[in-house]
Amino acid sequence: MGHTVRDRLVVTNDTKYLIVVRDFVGRMIRQSRVTREEENKIILAVDEAVTNIIEHGYEPGVEGLIELEVEADEAQFKVVIRDSGRVFNPESVPNLDMGKHVRAGRRKGLGIFLMRQIMDEVRYRFKDGVKNELTLVKYSK
Amino acid sequence: MPAFQILKEKLPDGIVILTIRGFLDAHTFEELEKTIDDLFESGVYKLTVDLSGLDYISSAGAGVFIGAIGRAQENDGNIILMKPSANVKEVFDLLGLSHIFTFKDSREESVKALR
Secondary structure, three states: OOOOEEEEEEEEOOHHHHHHHHHHHHHHHHOOOOOHHHHHHHHHHHHHHHHHHHHHHOOOOOOOEEEEEEEEOOOEEEEEEEEOOOOOOHHHOOOOOHHHHHHOOOOOOHHHHHHHHHOOEEEEEEEOOOEEEEEEEEEOO | OOOEEEEEEEEOOOEEEEEEEEEEOOOOHHHHHHHHHHHHHOOOOEEEEEEEEEEEEOHHHHHHHHHHHHHHHHOOOEEEEEOOOHHHHHHHHHOOOOOOOEEEOOHHHHHHHHO
16 A cells, blocks of 8 residues: 555635645645655645635635645645635636737736646536635656 | 845946845735836836845746836846746746846846846
8 A cells, every 4th residue: 555645724815824835735745755856846836726716716805715635645746725716717728828928018827827837637626515626736756 | 034025225327136035926926016116116127136035936926027027128127037046947947937037147247237
């Protein structure tokens, strides 16, 4: 039987908790098979996912919960992020043209691009009772 | 130590060096955005940003530079990024921004690139 590590974290939709989210993911990574060079990137991908929920998921002033569940084994490092905010499917967002983005001085929409660059799987599903469930997976090398 | 810190230093020839430290993310980027906007408002468009003390950057942080570089260049200025750590530079690489921004290893080289 392979070694599996599992833990969860719940934060409210406030950017001040991003640092808590990053610490949590970093701690889980260090207990997993993820290599040092992948650590910063996976932390970044999760930060981007949670930032998107904080910025777009809930109406201003409305408090909401964001749940992160990490499960890591020999084969992969998986993070499932659940929230009950506005339905938002990142799979519906087309890949961006960075040249155009910079010329227009646009600074939004980079998070999904990064998640796709970094993770091997970025899956979204709408789940009854939870609403949004985003799964990010990085395979072990 | 605060999560994010900005130090501002004025040099001759209308050049300003911003030294940023800590974590530049969706929680802290507005502080940097406001600092750069205020510099633009006061007519300063030549900026060097010392990233050597920056521990972490997310796309919200990189977005500040994306939003500002066009305006700096339109006004005969630029934004030179100095001494990013490997983790911070990696984020610019992942975003495909490394060929859009100029990176320098020293203050002298950065200032020279702005003159």
